[in-house]
Each structure stands twice: as structure tokens, then as C-alpha cells.
Amino acid sequence: MKKIIAGLVLFYSITSFSQSVEKKEDNNIYNLAGLDVKPEFPGGLDKLKALVNESYLKAGFQSEVKGKVYSIFVIEKDGSLSDVKILRGVDAVKAKELIRILKSLPPWNPGKQNGQIVRVLYALPLVIGS
Structure with a gap:
């Protein structure tokens, strides 16, 4: 009987105090x-x-002079873009349109680290205009 009680106490203490591993x-x-x-x-x-x-020119900026624009964004785990920013190269109206264009593009193939899909900071220089 003592062995049964000791076994139950041991089993209870193992299940009660064991650490659960959460991912x-x-x-x-x-x-x-x-x-x-x-x-x-x-x-x-x-x-x-x-x-x-192509999207930039269709938006009505055809007569613009060709120039370099610097953008930065985060590629999410699902391939979508977030935190899109235009660092320099165009005024606020054109930057807003470029942000809209970048967010509307098809999803990217996401990056991986140690076999896991991760969020990635990406800087992209673009040449726009005609």
C-alpha cells in the first residue's frame, strides 16, 4: 500500500511541476x-x-524625369509588405503612390532562418520615370 501511495505522489508531483515547452x-x-x-x-x-x-507611369507621372527612389519595407511571413517607407527621391504625393504600388504587388517568397519563415527588412532602390 505504501508503494502505491508513494507512486501516486511521485506521479502527481511529476505531472504538476513539470515544465511545459511552448513554442x-x-x-x-x-x-x-x-x-x-x-x-x-x-x-x-x-x-x-x-x-x-509601369504602375507608376500609369498613375499619371509619365512626364516625370527619370530618377532614383530609395524604399525600405518589411517582408512579412506571408510575403506581404508592411512598414513601407520611401526614404528619398520623390515628393510626398509621389511617395504615397509608390507606397500604394508596392503594397499592391503580388506576395514575395519569404526569407528563412534556421528552417523557419521570418520577417525581413528589405531596402530597394528603384529607377522610376520615363
């Missing part, structure tokens, strides 16, 4: 340089730049 979701934003698999736009960067330029 935490990694929401860190990773730098592009240290990734195992870098994010990529379907069709490559040339296709991305062509789509952005």
Missing part, C-alpha cells in the same frame, strides 16, 4: 545579410522594378 512565435525582423534563404519577388527583381515603373 514562441518569432516576430523579430531579420537583416537580409544573415539569412539562410533570402526573400525574393516571383520573377526576380527585374520584374518587380518593371511592374513598379
Whole structure:
């Protein structure tokens, strides 16, 4: 009887005080340089730049002088873009349109670190205008 009671107490203490391992979701934003698999736009960067330029020209900026625009954004785990910012190269109206264009593009193939899909900070220079 003592063995049964001791076994029950031991079993109860193991199940009550054991640590549960929870998998935490990694929401860190990773730098592009240290990734195992870098994010990529379907069709490559040339296709991305062509789509952005085409959409920009269709938005009514055809007469603009050709110029370089610097953008930065986060590629989310689902391939969508967030925190899109235009750092320099155009005024506020054109920057707002470029942000809209970048957010409306097809999703990217996300980056991976240690076999897990992660959020990635991405800087993209664009040549826009005609």
C-alpha cells in the first residue's frame, strides 16, 4: 500500500511541476545579410522594378524625369509588405503612390532562418520615370 501511495505522489508531483515547452512565435525582423534563404519577388527583381515603373507611369507621372527612389519595407511571413517607407527621391504625393504600388504587388517568397519563415527588412532602390 505504501508503494502505491508513494507512486501516486511521485506521479502527481511529476505531472504538476513539470515544465511545459511552448513554442514562441518569432516576430523579430531579420537583416537580409544573415539569412539562410533570402526573400525574393516571383520573377526576380527585374520584374518587380518593371511592374513598379509601369504602375507608376500609369498613375499619371509619365512626364516625370527619370530618377532614383530609395524604399525600405518589411517582408512579412506571408510575403506581404508592411512598414513601407520611401526614404528619398520623390515628393510626398509621389511617395504615397509608390507606397500604394508596392503594397499592391503580388506576395514575395519569404526569407528563412534556421528552417523557419521570418520577417525581413528589405531596402530597394528603384529607377522610376520615363
